[in-house]
Amino acid sequence: MMAYLATICGEAAERMDPGQPLAVYDLDSVDAVEMALEMEKAFRIVLDPEIFLDTATSIAAIATAIATASTATHASINGNEPVAELSARRPPQV
Numbered sequence: 001m002m003a004y005l006a007t008i009c010g011e012a013a014e015r016m017d018p019g020q021p022l023a024v025y026d027l028d029s030v031d032a033v034e035m036a037l038e039m040e041k042a043f044r045i046v047l048d049p050e051i052f053l054d055t056a057t058s059i060a061a062i063a064t065a066i067a068t069a070s071t072a073t074h075a076s077i078n079g080n081e082p083v084a085e086l087s088a089r090r091p092p093q094v
Helices: 002-011 029-043 059-076
Strands: none
Touching: 002 029, 029 059
16 A cells, blocks of 8 residues: 555655544545555455545554454455455544
């Protein structure tokens, strides 16, 4: 994910911090859609492109969510079905 983000931003991946909020990288909606599609192909997971526009979210947080979702649903997948779905939508604060 960092390598793809680095390509979009035109920076060296090793100089980027996966813990930085995505706001640092100033992604636009086209970038978000492209990243979501690439991650869907790579990880067989459905991603809402908005997750990459959530300026408080980091690549590390998205990677952790993908790993958790993949592990939690791995036993139920078959064929070309996505392993999980991640969205930028957050539950309401109570």
